[in-house]
Amino acid sequence: MRFGATILDAEGLRLTADEKALFREAAPFGFILFARNIESADQVRALCDDFRAASGHDCLITIDQEGGRVQRLRTPLAREWRPALDHVEAASDPMRAMYLRARLIAAELHDLGIDSNCAPLADVAGAGTHPFLRNRCYGSDAADVAAIARACAEGHLDGGVVPVMKHIPGHGRSTMDSHHDLPHVSAPAEVLRAEDFAAFAQLRDLPMAMTAHLVYDAFDPRPATLSPVMMQVIRQELGYDGLVMTDDISMKALWAPELQQPVERPSLDRGEAPSRQTGGLSSTKREGRALSGLRPDDPDMAAGAIARASLDAGCDVALFCNSSLAARAAVVEAAGCMTDAAQRRAEAALACRQTPAALDTEAVEAELSALMGGQVYG
Numbered sequence: 001m002r003f004g005a006t007i008l009d010a011e012g013l014r015l016t017a018d019e020k021a022l023f024r025e026a027a028p029f030g031f032i033l034f035a036r037n038i039e040s041a042d043q044v045r046a047l048c049d050d051f052r053a054a055s056g057h058d059c060l061i062t063i064d065q066e067g068g069r070v071q072r073l074r075t076p077l078a079r080e081w082r083p084a085l086d087h088v089e090a091a092s093d094p095m096r097a098m099y100l101r102a103r104l105i106a107a108e109l110h111d112l113g114i115d116s117n118c119a120p121l122a123d124v125a126g127a128g129t130h131p132f133l134r135n136r137c138y139g140s141d142a143a144d145v146a147a148i149a150r151a152c153a154e155g156h157l158d159g160g161v162v163p164v165m166k167h168i169p170g171h172g173r174s175t176m177d178s179h180h181d182l183p184h185v186s187a188p189a190e191v192l193r194a195e196d197f198a199a200f201a202q203l204r205d206l207p208m209a210m211t212a213h214l215v216y217d218a219f220d221p222r223p224a225t226l227s228p229v230m231m232q233v234i235r236q237e238l239g240y241d242g243l244v245m246t247d248d249i250s251m252k253a254l255w256a257p258e259l260q261q262p263v264e265r266p267s268l269d270r271g272e273a274p275s276r277q278t279g280g281l282s283s284t285k286r287e288g289r290a291l292s293g294l295r296p297d298d299p300d301m302a303a304g305a306i307a308r309a310s311l312d313a314g315c316d317v318a319l320f321c322n323s324s325l326a327a328r329a330a331v332v333e334a335a336g337c338m339t340d341a342a343q344r345r346a347e348a349a350l351a352c353r354q355t356p357a358a359l360d361t362e363a364v365e366a367e368l369s370a371l372m373g374g375q376v377y378g
Contacts, residue, residue, distance in 0.1 A: 063118065103158055168234055185217065
């Protein structure tokens with residue numbers, strides 16, 4: 001079947017009749033869980049069953065279960081992990097330690113019917129990385145970050161869980177929290193290519209990636225999620241052909257007032273950013289309309305416009321969370337079904353789900369404890 005180009009959420013512990021009706025019509029590619037959707041193991045399993053029955057297919061169900069501050073499952077349903085950077089820095093073998101951590105997380109998720117996780121992070125931390133992100137990163141060297149992120153991804157895949165690497169093509173230079181503001185990154189294109197983008201390029205074979213709601217000033221005045229220019233960087237320069245999902249399009253970064261103003265697009269030369277064959281980007285041009293299509297007088301329609309803009313830019317699927325049923329319906333309508341290319345990538349991502357081999361949990365925990373000097377959990 002053709003999937004809807006959306007990943008949606010639920011208001012509570014089970015689907016309402018209205019949600020079931022919307023999801024039946026929309027056939028979303030997948031869903032995402034939040035803490036408000038979690039009460040008990042049996043309840044989470046039942047909600048996952050609801051999602052799959054309503055969508056009419058064996059849809060992807062994902063979650064943010066990085067560990068540390070960002071983990072929706074808590075005790076007694078899941079282990080309480082240290083922040084990822086603390087975990088990496090404490091481990092005698094960071095790659096192995098992160099593989100084992102991911103393998104245990106995957107086992108917890110798989111047991112509940114959750115078959116994806118929004119991890120690993122391939123964002124390269126720097127001196128100015130905003131605190132909302134910094135201790136979620138795996139380090140400050142692109143090659144090390146990529147190696148640890150790959151180990152984390154493999155731990156998920158071995159546990160039957162599809163990893164979603166984030167935030168492509170790199171969020172580490174942001175000094176602002178994109179949940180609340182639209183960050184700008186002023187680093188030159190060649191620096192970004194050599195450092196931030198390089199980590200993601202080394203992970204180009206992973207099945208899914210989530211975008212960064214950042215403006216890379218050297219490339220385009222639009223945030224990456226809404227930028228055909230940045231999507232060309234991701235697809236052509238980084239060589240990534242996996243499924244690209246947006247970060248949550250309800251985040252304030254994509255609703256910033258500056259996106260409602262006409263902008264000057266820079267000329268795009270080989271030394272700065274890639275040109276496109278279409279779209280009139282070969283010279284500086286005045287845009288006469290808002291970049292995101294935001295209409296403050298009609299937030300539901302605005303959400304739909306942002307979803308459409310992200311897909312038109314080249315994202316495969318729009319993630320939309322924490323909003324009303326009417327807003328979700330507007331996003332579903334605007335997003336429509338996946339393109340042929342997005343459908344191919346979506347089916348490839350779903351095909352990565354495998355039945356995990358039996359896990360000797362006691363042995364894994366003992367090995368991880370030895371690698372961590374006994375300081376495993378938060």
